[in-house]
Structure formats: structure tokens, C-alpha cells
Amino acid sequence: MTAPTTLSQDELKTLVGQAALHYVVPGEIVGVGTGSTVNKFIDALATIKDSIRGAVSSSEASTARLQALGIPVFDANEVERLSVYIDGADEIDGAGYMVKGGGAALTREKIVAALAERFVCIADESKLVPALGAFPLPVEVIPMAAAQIVRRFAAMGGQATLRCKDGQPLVTDNGQHILDVRGLSIAEPLAFESQVNQWPGVVTVGVFAHQKAHVCLLGTAQGVRTLQF
Ligand SMILES: O=C[C@H](O)[C@H](O)[C@H](O)COP(=O)(O)O
CATH class of the missing domain: 3.40.50.1360 (Rossmann fold)
Incomplete structure (x- = not known):
């Protein structure tokens, strides 16, 4: 075509x-x-x-x-x-x-x-x-775990911010929140997805590997x- x-x-x-x-x-x-x-x-x-x-x-x-x-x-x-x-x-x-x-x-x-x-x-x-990471990585999280997940991303060089809509934290279809993480280099998507999936409070990481x-x-x-x- x-x-x-x-x-x-x-x-x-x-x-x-x-x-x-x-x-x-x-x-x-x-x-x-x-x-x-x-x-x-x-x-x-x-x-x-x-x-x-x-x-x-x-x-x-x-x-x-x-x-x-x-x-x-x-x-x-x-x-x-x-x-x-x-x-x-x-x-x-x-x-x-x-x-x-x-x-x-x-x-x-x-x-x-x-x-x-x-x-x-x-x-x-x-x-x-050519490589994943320029788009801020979305991560759906349980709200009570958000701060500790922000710290975990900071330890790997990422800056995570809470996604907001109309001045309030955005609430997903599942009733949870979204962090958007900038500054990550996702050189090994399979390993990265497995790692972040194990953090308590992470519902889903937006890497689809x-x-x-x-x-x-x-x-x-x-x-x-x-x-x-
Ligand atoms: O949560 C949204 C999805 O992952 C979308 O598939 C993704 O954001 C791409 O959306 P669009 O086609 O609007 O660029």
C-alpha cells in the first residue's frame, strides 16, 4: 500500500x-x-x-x-x-x-x-x-506504595512523578495511580520488567517485554x- x-x-x-x-x-x-x-x-x-x-x-x-x-x-x-x-x-x-x-x-x-x-x-x-526510555515510563501503583516506589526509581537514576488530571492524582480504571518515570535507560527490557514487577505496590510496569x-x-x-x- x-x-x-x-x-x-x-x-x-x-x-x-x-x-x-x-x-x-x-x-x-x-x-x-x-x-x-x-x-x-x-x-x-x-x-x-x-x-x-x-x-x-x-x-x-x-x-x-x-x-x-x-x-x-x-x-x-x-x-x-x-x-x-x-x-x-x-x-x-x-x-x-x-x-x-x-x-x-x-x-x-x-x-x-x-x-x-x-x-x-x-x-x-x-x-x-532504537532503544526504550525516551518516553516517560508509566507504572500503575497502589497509592500507599507510591513514595517508596519513587525512591526505588531514584536509586536507579529515574525521576518518578505522580500523574495528575484536573489537579488531582489520575485514578485508573482499576482505582489506582500512575507514576511517570523519566531519565531511565531500559537496556534490557525483559530483566527490567521482571525487576520492577517484584516491587511491593507495583501493579503493572509499562514495559511490555x-x-x-x-x-x-x-x-x-x-x-x-x-x-x-
Ligand atoms: O494506555 C494507553 C496505551 O498503552 C496506548 O496504547 C498508548 O499510550 C498509545 O496510544 P496512542 O495510540 O494514543 O499513541
């Missing part, structure tokens, strides 16, 4: 959202992520909704959009496996490791991704990076580039 060089970031998102339909298995339930790129995918999915059973959603926001478009949404507990999970990313590297959670949906995203045989990441080309992408549909000025990992 070719695209003129004048496509905006929004148009690139539309392009990859539509390209992701190719990975949806007819007659099945599809795993659906969260974010502005996924919103394009959901809109595209609505055009083939009669050929699928429905979706498992990773956020209240995606659930609302899916349902508004007439796509049935199943609880994750009703599903044993999914062929495919389609989601965006804040960063993705050349191995398919990602940073996610810019939209605060990282925990449910990881849960739904873990049900899927294949993770298809959809992103515009600004998300492809154990649930990495298998495919990335990257929107570029030249069209959709497919990366396989």
Missing part, C-alpha cells in the same frame, strides 16, 4: 488501524487495546462487525467506543484465548519490546495481551525507537511497513 508524503500523524493512524483488519480472524473474538490509534482500529472493526463474535476490551474508554458502534464486548474472564490482540504503543524497538500506558490503560492491556497468541502493534513511525509485539504495522510516509519480530 502506498501513501502520499503529506499524510498527517492522524491519517497514518487511520492507515494502520485499517491495515490491522487483515489480522482479525472471522468468527472469533478480538482483543482490543486503548488509545488514539486503537480508536481508528475500532472504527475500522465496526465495518466488519457482522463477521466477528465481538471483542475483549482493555479499558472503559475502548469498551464505550466498541459498544457505541454495536460491537459486543466480552469480559476477559469469559475467554480462554484470543488469536490476536491489537494495540498501540508509546514506543516500540526493533525487537518488538514496547513502552505503553500513556493512556493509563497498561494493566488491562497487559492482561488482555496475555490471553492472545499474537500481539499486533499499530503505530505511526514516530513510535519506532514478556508480552511483546509479534508484528508491528508502522504507518510511514511510504505506506504501512510490516515489521515481524
Whole structure:
């Protein structure tokens, strides 16, 4: 597929959202992520909704959009496996490791991704990076543990701040808080994810290494580039 060089970031998102339909298995339930790129995918999915059973959603926001478009949404507990999970990313590297959670949906995203045989990441080309770490790393935390987790990140050179919305700590779909951590170098994503996951009070760290992408549909000025990992 070719695209003129004048496509905006929004148009690139539309392009990859539509390209992701190719990975949806007819007659099945599809795993659906969260974010502005996924919103394009959901809109595209609505055009083939009669050929699928429905979706498992990773956020209240995606659930609302899916349902508004007439796509049935199943609880994750009703599903044993999914062929495919389609989601965006804040960063993705050349191995398919990602940073996610810019939209605060990282925990449910990881849960739904873990049900899927294949993770298809959809992103515009600004998300492809040589190494993870430039985007502030989202970490969902239990509020009473926030200060000690901030100190643990400081000890490894990171500056963690509490994400706020309208002057108040942002509350996730799970009733928890988000820390955004700047200044980290995530040279070994698998080891980093395992390490931070063990800290008491961490609900989910936004490094997706154990649930990495298998495919990335990257929107570029030249069209959709497919990366396989
Ligand atoms: O919590 C949000 C998710 O991880 C999103 O998939 C990620 O932030 C990318 O979102 P967008 O497509 O809006 O850039």
C-alpha cells in the first residue's frame, strides 16, 4: 500500500488501524487495546462487525467506543484465548519490546495481551525507537506504595512523578495511580520488567517485554511497513 508524503500523524493512524483488519480472524473474538490509534482500529472493526463474535476490551474508554458502534464486548474472564490482540504503543524497538500506558490503560492491556497468541502493534513511525526510555515510563501503583516506589526509581537514576488530571492524582480504571518515570535507560527490557514487577505496590510496569509485539504495522510516509519480530 502506498501513501502520499503529506499524510498527517492522524491519517497514518487511520492507515494502520485499517491495515490491522487483515489480522482479525472471522468468527472469533478480538482483543482490543486503548488509545488514539486503537480508536481508528475500532472504527475500522465496526465495518466488519457482522463477521466477528465481538471483542475483549482493555479499558472503559475502548469498551464505550466498541459498544457505541454495536460491537459486543466480552469480559476477559469469559475467554480462554484470543488469536490476536491489537494495540498501540508509546514506543516500540526493533525487537518488538514496547513502552505503553500513556493512556493509563497498561494493566488491562497487559492482561488482555496475555490471553492472545499474537500481539499486533499499530503505530505511526514516530513510535519506532532504537532503544526504550525516551518516553516517560508509566507504572500503575497502589497509592500507599507510591513514595517508596519513587525512591526505588531514584536509586536507579529515574525521576518518578505522580500523574495528575484536573489537579488531582489520575485514578485508573482499576482505582489506582500512575507514576511517570523519566531519565531511565531500559537496556534490557525483559530483566527490567521482571525487576520492577517484584516491587511491593507495583501493579503493572509499562514495559511490555514478556508480552511483546509479534508484528508491528508502522504507518510511514511510504505506506504501512510490516515489521515481524
Ligand atoms: O494506555 C494507553 C496505551 O498503552 C496506548 O496504547 C498508548 O499510550 C498509545 O496510544 P496512542 O495510540 O494514543 O499513541
